[in-house]
Amino acid sequence: MKTASTSLAASLHIHEDFLQCLSSHHHNLTSISSVVYTPTNSSYSSVLQSPVQNLRFLSAAVPKPQIIVTPLDESEIQATVCCAKEHGIEVRVRSGGHDYEGLSSISEFPFVIIDMRNFRSITVNAEESTAWVQVGASLGELYYRIAEKSRTLGFPAGTCPTVGAGGHFSGGGYSMMSRKYGMAADHVIDARLVDASGRILDRQSMGEDLFWAIRGGGGASFGVILAWKINLVPVPEKVTVFNLNRTSEQNATALVHRWQYVADKIDDNLLIRLFMSSLNSNQDGKRTVQASFTSLFLGGVDTLLPLMQESFPELGLIKEDCIEMSWVESNLYLAGFRNGEPLEVLLNRAVLRKAYYKGKSDYVREAISVDGLEGLWELLHEEEMGRTQLQFSPYGGRLNEIPESEIPFPHRAGNVYTIHYVVFWGKEEESPRHIDWMRKLYSYMAPFVSKSPRAAYVNYRDLDLGMNKKDGSTSYAEACIWGTKYFKSNFNRLVQVKAMVDPSNFFRNEQSIPPFSSLVEEMS
Template identity: 65%
Template sequence: WATSAHTHQNFLQCLILRSENSSSISEVIYTPTNSSYSSVLQFSLQNPRFSTPATPKPLVIVTPTHVSHIQAAINCSQTHGMQIGVRSGGHDYEGLSYVSDVPFVIIDLINLRSISVDAENGTAWVQAGATIGEVYYRIAEKSRTLGFTAGLCTTIGVGGHFSGGGYGTLTRKYGLAADNIIDAQLIDVKGRILDRESMGEDLFWAIRGGGGASFGIIVAWKIKLVPVPSTVTVFTVNRNLEQNATKLVHRWQYVAAKLHEDLFILVQLTSVNSSQEGKRTIQASFNSLYLGGIDKLLSLMQQSFPELGLMREDCIEKSWIESTLYFAGFPSDESLNVLLNRTPLIRAPFKAKSDYVQEPIPELGFEGIWKIFSQKEAETALMILTPYGGRMSEISESATPFPHRAGNIYKIQQLVYWEEEETVASERHISWIRRLYGYMAPYVSKSPRGAYVNSRDLDIGTNGKGNTSYRRARIWGNKYFKSNFDRLVHVKTIVDPANFFKNEQSIPPFSSGW
């Protein structure tokens, strides 16, 4: 501690000295002695699993209001041997943006979140600290027929989300958020401010899907907005086992990725209370966005998925921006202003995993999933099946580092939550989700078993403490990036050979050794 206190003091002095405007940087530095330190740390912390007394805390938090503050923080962290955690929305599943086992500093981009929409040219510059809710809101302020393809939960930060991919209801039509980035502003390890032209196409490729935190600090993205109709239709149809859920989910696998690309139907599997005696049953919720009105939707569903029995009364017409509230889980009378609220709807400790499915799972396979979902830990568990196909199958595996394209019919995300006070519960719930993951192995992609970097999971491998080796990183790297992993390592070797930007699952340079 004596050493870290000393390092910490030197680091603070360095920040003040190196910053162009020392008076303004001192207003955005928080240390544990500062009364706002805890609230600044907690504010964007989405998974309280990483907010216990035992969780390592940063020596310093900097909330830059100017790029020169980021440059000073990068420079001083290198001089004083501190690791950096970059946080935009704080939704990293494993808390990598705000936890580390070594002395570290958080650069929290919450103050860098301006958004400027150019509706005429269909583009926007978005600073990394903005949330996707803020992006959706600012686009809708300018136009009701432009939108953007990104996630469902509106408090996700664009810094991490766009760096790892970013899928949502428009993904079958327009691909991922990362597929629609046309420029970026990044600060590299030398403190230089680079744009697409000055960083070059290799680095620009790497930051659009290669996961945040390995190559530099992204300050802003330029995105291409996508056309949306003035009326869209949403529906949610719930079916339990008595209502044929098994057969319907089984059938959904054959149709979801082949549906018209204007139609997106995801499935959420849960175990819900079905009676006052607390009896539980499996429920499948079919959750859909259609880019058009009810009449066309009903006729499309009649042609492609009549088994679901969709009725006109199940459907609601909305504007696209209203549909973002619907998918984020807000009540129907909620004002659009809620998109500007950065506090997540749910903040409970959780563990999540991801998988890709290439062949439909047989009904028997689902019967086994239902058994695991009838165990006690599954009361607060969720399995989300997100359809791919459409635009996702047209983009090549190497166009961006995100490789899970043609050949995948859907993505699975398994999540389990527990109450914050229940410290013992975490082990029980984590064991439960690992059991579920083990059970799923025969039914999902293999060699490698694919995973989504934005559904970060340290169980699939880590760099370990100390020196990262390429061979060790390749274990988790192949799952997230398949053969794109080697190109990511190549880019890293050029732009950050000393491996300054690192964490448990950052891309290593070749120089880290075999």
Template identity: 55%
Template sequence: MKLAHVSLLPCLVVVLVSLIGSTCADSHGNFLNCLHLRSANSSTISKVIYMQNNPSFSSVLNAYIQNTKFITPTTPKPLVIVKALQISHIQSTIYCSKKHGLQIRIRSGGHDFEGLSYVSEVPFVILDLLHFRAVKVDVKNEVAWVESGATIGELYYGIATKTKTLAFPAGVCHTVGVGGHFSGGGYGILIRKYGLAADHVIDALLVDVNGRVLDRKSMGEDLFWAIRGGGGNTFGIVLAWKVKLVQVPPVVTVYTVNKNLEQNVTKILHRWQYIAHKLPDDLFTDVTITKVNSTQAGKKTVQAAFKGLFLGGVDKLIPLVQDKFPELGLTKKDCLELSWAESVLYFGGVSTQSLEIMLNRTALARPTFKAKSDYVKEPIPESGLEGIMSRFLEKEVDVVLMMMVAFGGRMEQVAENEIPYPHRAGNLYQASYLVGWTNGEDEGKYISWIRRLHSYLGTYASKSPREAYYNYRDLDIGTNNVGYTSYEQASIWGRKYYKNNFKRLAQVKSMVDPMNFFRNEQSVPPL
């Protein structure tokens, strides 16, 4: 009998695979037919659909995959990509995906660290918001409307071409999509002065699971609260955001001071932890630790780049830093006076370019990487920092970095439950770390290395829960099931991103998407 059972296994596998294949094919065909039937003009919908047999399919799919870890032959591919041109295309994609049992992944900039905006283990379609990228800046009222498919660089450019004294507090990587960035919180070099991008969202347009287009008034304050930091592709599809702009001086000052192991970097970094969060709100600082070539031939060392942005001129900055942080040794030659928009490019590593580069969605290199994040509430002792440095010098890795972004300032003044993003008061800084490799290498050793670093830093990071930043998504901290996921199971990762706000997010989800149509490996489930 055992032999008979064993002999049946290959047959059962063949039958199962054929059933899955036919089911996918049926869903695929039915989905396409549904899109055409719901379109008032079938020729219009045909122009925005890219099937796997379309010659442009791969180029459209790969154009904005920012982590090349997910450009491989074995990476799951969507059945269809829909590059919507109008709201009705979005509404039809939701309706037809729901009707025919397909998951929907929503892509704006493609920077999702785990690829969840364009990868799924179950049959899925990608809704690409590339054409929803309008930016309208109202200088008089200090507001802007920006569509989710725009990049933050396109928003910055729209502001900078009209004024030098208004800005928006979001990230420095100008190719990041507005939709994902805002819906996860969004921080940048104005965090200590003005807080997060999501703190400054004052209205939005959202397509819900039933295809209705809602603004702040019609969606209600609970849903409006949830989309400002509660994660994209969870509550609906945000089409556009109305944001309040912030004031900046026409001239700001930036600086970089590099220190390595031979220059007492550990002691300087140790001291920075006690100072950075207490500096005046007009001064933002961060530190980027990397592995670099030593002055000694054939050897490596660890370098820390201490960077800063001061909302004012260099003559005020120098005495301030010399008084508060003399160990850094800041001098005038380390500094540059720029406009605010130019300072974004400086921190983004493209400072030699004109502002037009902000409109180039493919201007930055696309690495292959794995990243993690932490929040640090007590200074790491010198011995702990030395442990980080020694791990950076291990031979198995070469492309590694750790960034420490000082908090304090405005982040101390906003309540944890003001929006879903909870990581406010009590944090000295946010730490994020990344390991990169060349596509085709054995990624296992690199991922193992960063997991060991994460484990080592557990001694010094926040606890109960060990907090993490949603926009630096990390599936290692927990995932949903392919099918039903309980609130309790999702809380394993959910509380790390959202702390006590996770329960309210699940309650909102229950109200607006009770059947959990908008879902992924780390989306909020209904309560």
């Protein structure tokens, strides 16, 4: 029987061998020691926990890494990869810590975390409308650095400023400008990564197949991405935002139903996102649904109002509901900061709203009926007030124009909107009840969403969809169960690329891309 003392001894042995390997590769033990943390270091817990958003993955029962490396230069990442491979240790790479299933921070096997928090340099070339972004940089930092150089350039990425660029771009990256400009990954034009052999590759040396795979296929399956080169996009000096709340008593259901016929067809410069939640009604304390219509328009209010009057008059938008501001300021507004907050809050990397939560996603290709929506509201009322949120994000525009095979992210034409489901709770012991409720909700939605496959967004990682086997024997057919939900027919090419660049499956996790050899075995 393994005791705590023997486990600690084994951990220390792994650490000693690993550190010795690192020093032999790096020749600067002092430098290496300053970026290596083990459970015996006083800072280990804070380094492990600080980026993690989902408290489910900080519980005592969750396996912890033997070692955390917070590299300062590329050679330390190369050494970490080579030494992990030499000593049979798994590698998990963490850029922001927002992985929905904690795959960047946990493993059931001995593992090392490469935490990219120090890889956060951003170099903006406003004249060429490009930027190099290291993967540990947050989206908030990126938006701030762009604004330092230009108020008429932006980038189409997410609204949460603490999300790391590494994972967000490698999974696709939806934004409030996606109807105008597509996904974040659509604008990646170069990259640097460390492969399973410890080599540093750029677009030219890695080749177009691997460069294709990491832009939406999940970079963690293929290597340690170091930095992205991106094309910035033009934005007007002033944009317009609004957030209108409507409850069931204010005709919310009819407005949501109508929104489904408008949101993907309206002017490409306008994106109206919906947030649905269950609240207490003013009428006898009963529960009500609140729909929050949150919008970014790439233009002024005087252009927006007649557009809304023509396309969505039912919402009743008036000038007083709207605020004109710069694009960079709109990122504060959309992230929930109060109007007037300084731009410097975008540089705050601390995760302010940690909680236990479970998320899922769907794609809707035909409008859901009023009856279907009302059934959904009833399920929302079953959960505690303030615990749930549904996010409806519209498609159309540029998202419809880019071919599904252009990058691995396949969710393009034919989608009306995507749904993000999330439920939050406050205590670890409450987890089973809330997760069961989320699965019940997901089951209810099956008739209303995409089929064959029932699609999902890889940046809202969901292990309920399926996992690789712990012994590494996952077949292609088994991986297809979840792989085609995320990537549709692009999954086949991702498997082939994986076999070319990492045939030994060194970079792996519960939902990593399996190598092509699995397909060969399945067909033989």
